Amino acid sequence: MKHDLRPYNRGANTASGLPTWFGTCPGVFALSSKAFLSYDLNIVRPAGAASNSIAYPLGTTDRERQRLVRQAELLHDITLDTFRAAGLGPGMRVLDIGSGAGDVALLAAELVGEGGSVLGIDRDANNVAFAERRAADAGRSNVTFRQAEIDSFTGKNLFDAVVGRYILLYVPDRAAALRQLAGTLTRGGILAFIEPDFSTPVRSFPEAPLFQQAGGWIYAVVEASGMHRDSAMGLGKVFLDAGLPFPQLLCRTWIGGGPGHPVYEYAAETVRSILPSAEHYGIVTPEQAQIDTLAQRMEQEAVSRGSVLMGCPVIGAWAKLR
Numbered sequence: 001m002k003h004d005l006r007p008y009n010r011g012a013n014t015a016s017g018l019p020t021w022f023g024t025c026p027g028v029f030a031l032s033s034k035a036f037l038s039y040d041l042n043i044v045r046p047a048g049a050a051s052n053s054i055a056y057p058l059g060t061t062d063r064e065r066q067r068l069v070r071q072a073e074l075l076h077d078i079t080l081d082t083f084r085a086a087g088l089g090p091g092m093r094v095l096d097i098g099s100g101a102g103d104v105a106l107l108a109a110e111l112v113g114e115g116g117s118v119l120g121i122d123r124d125a126n127n128v129a130f131a132e133r134r135a136a137d138a139g140r141s142n143v144t145f146r147q148a149e150i151d152s153f154t155g156k157n158l159f160d161a162v163v164g165r166y167i168l169l170y171v172p173d174r175a176a177a178l179r180q181l182a183g184t185l186t187r188g189g190i191l192a193f194i195e196p197d198f199s200t201p202v203r204s205f206p207e208a209p210l211f212q213q214a215g216g217w218i219y220a221v222v223e224a225s226g227m228h229r230d231s232a233m234g235l236g237k238v239f240l241d242a243g244l245p246f247p248q249l250l251c252r253t254w255i256g257g258g259p260g261h262p263v264y265e266y267a268a269e270t271v272r273s274i275l276p277s278a279e280h281y282g283i284v285t286p287e288q289a290q291i292d293t294l295a296q297r298m299e300q301e302a303v304s305r306g307s308v309l310m311g312c313p314v315i316g317a318w319a320k321l322r
């Protein structure tokens with residue numbers, strides 16, 4: 001069975017890979033990509049230094065990076081819709097915070113084109129190296145990756161947009177982070193984020209207990225590790241607390257079931273990544289999770305019951321500086 005999964009550069013409807021209106025979209029084009037890539041960014045905090053962040057509870061394995069790529073496929077459309085609605089366009093200089101395997105930065109790099117540039121930052125050196133390889137493989141010369149903390153930058157007019165996906169949920173003081181990031185933007189600059197909402201549980205009907213159980217383990221780690229359960233629904237207040245305009249918002253989720261749906265692997269791989277943390281917090285042991293067969297068992301269960309499965313809501317939120 002074929003599913004609508006899109007890597008960062010699919011879904012094109014023009015030769016350039018972008019809808020036609022992107023070619024005429026006005027933007028803030030202060031620096032060429034080459035100028036930007038050699039730009040003297042004032043990184044004041046080395047990666048790993050104490051910062052406004054919690055430890056990443058999903059680890060830094062190659063398997064976790066592959067999971068991020070799989071997750072990026074599921075989140076491609078909401079990310080693109082959010083960026084389009086926010087006004088990301090040709091020539092812009094974009095900062096992607098918490099760039100992981102690089103998918104968001106690569107998608108943004110398509111939108112800003114060769115006249116723009118994207119800098120992806122992540123605290124994890126292995127993620128940075130992985131993302132750099134993917135950018136090279138994709139022949140993208142307008143995107144670069146650096147190892148840095150999200151609150152590393154000082155200075156005005158560094159970027160036309162700051163974006164991030166599945167990152168604010170790890171930031172203890174989100175308003176402080178957004179205030180600082182907004183300070184690096186040009187006048188009229190954009191802040192755009194895509195975050196999951198863990199205040200709404202995953203659902204299945206007829207109920208698929210193993211899927212619900214796997215969701216419960218993930219949500220329990222969110223809670224125990226200090227991640228924000230309201231990471232998406234809380235964004236309105238967070239933007240206001242940061243002195244920003246109330247954001248515009250959109251909401252999507254994935255829904256599906258039946259044989260071969262990608263959710264079984266995605267959910268099982270997410271459990272695999274959080275398993276050390278889940279064991280640490282006393283939520284579930286590897287023996288209980290039986291991780292190597294979890295995807296297969298979830299699929300068997302859902303297929304035999306005819307269950308429809310639904311993930312947590314995912315919210316895009318964006319605002320423009322006045």
Ligand SMILES: C[S@@+](CC[C@H](N)C(=O)[O-])C[C@H]1O[C@@H](n2cnc3c(N)ncnc32)[C@H](O)[C@@H]1O
Binds near residue numbers: 052072102149167
């Ligand atoms: C869930 S991943 C999201 C990756 C990517 N944004 C995406 O959506 O595909 C979160 C990433 O943020 C990084 N991260 C977490 N806290 C960070 C911080 N304070 N500074 C820089 N990177 C951070 C992690 O290393 C991880 O790669």
